[in-house]
Amino acid sequence: MQETLYSRFAPKMYAVCLRYCGSTDDAQDLLQDGFVKVFNNLEKYRGDGSFEGWIRRIFVNTSIEHFRRKVKLATVSEAQENTIEDKEWNALDSIAEKDIIKIVQQLSPGYRQVFNMYVIEGYSHKEISEILGISEGTSKSQLARAKVILKKMIETNLLQQ
């Protein structure tokens, strides 16, 4: 049963791991830790939401725990927020998923965490601040910085193409 579960959810969860990690080695470690947690806590799944959502949450939390010590988030002034326009985000539509993941992986761990949680997973800044143990302002500033860096990366990537 465990192997069936693994083969069913491993590709999606590995993609999650890759987004949160800077390297494939870290992603593999994270995948292993995440599935071990899933199998050890299967009886705790109460059927409230989707099973995939429950597993994804475990993987996100595992990745957060994994990098909590490494990441030191600096507070940035709120003026730096939302400096990337929507049209620049739209440029990502033309980029393949693998390339987007590669771009995200180049972010520093702090930016990557907040970016993934806010933009991809859909957490609010309040939730991110509670999960990461930071203030909401820090979460916002991290996201703003991540966006700036991503903008540059996207431009570079598009130029290379």
Added chain:
Amino acid sequence: MSDNWQNRIFNHEETPPNNAWENIAKQLDAMEEKKSSVIQTEVPSVVEQKKSKIIYWRMAAAACITAIIATTIIWMNIDNKNAPGNTHVAKVPVSTEPKVDNQIANINANNKATESVATVSKKEIFTNNKKTIDQTDSNEKLEYAKTDVVKSLATNPALNKKEKLVGTGGDVINDISLMNSPNSYVSFIGPNGQEVKVSSKFSNLVGYMDGKDPEAEENLDKIVSESNFWRGKFKKWRNKMINTNIAPSPSNFLDIVELSKLLNEQ
């Protein structure tokens, strides 16, 4: 911000490395082994703890029961000693009833014996005398023959036996004087015609069993008077009574109690 690329990234799937599942399986197996070993080491300790608890409670229960029984016995003993009706009952060992026990034992022994009656009876008398000594030494162990026992002795079926034990001359020997004649034997013919040789001391007992001798009391008196034990006992009591100032009278209950106490002194 476009949701398109976000959804694509959210649902994106990436094939994990081939050895990923093997590593996960290994880790799970290792954890399973660790868990089972922990359970194996913990289970006996839990069982031992339960056992020790059970033993502790059993010991406590046993101690409580013992204490209750001991307390009850002590209370009952105290009550018995304090009871006014029991005071002089335990202090009247001056009785010939133990002697009656000897007689019963002897008669029974004679009824059963076909050979070596003398030896057996001597042993019986000796052991019964010894018993009597033990009984009189300890007031707690005294047992007295009851009236109904004596009565049943008088109506012993042996007295009405059809086939009598008779002497070789055809008569039942009933001479009390023969009782203490040393080294003399009396021969009897038993109910089945067999000849039985017994000490002359038991001749009158045999006669008594055959119903020829109605003077049972005489026999008893004879045995009692010849008993060294009772002779010594009477002598002791006599000396005590001589050397005491108490002059008991039948009308004075306290005098009788005092006399009883005196006789019971060790």
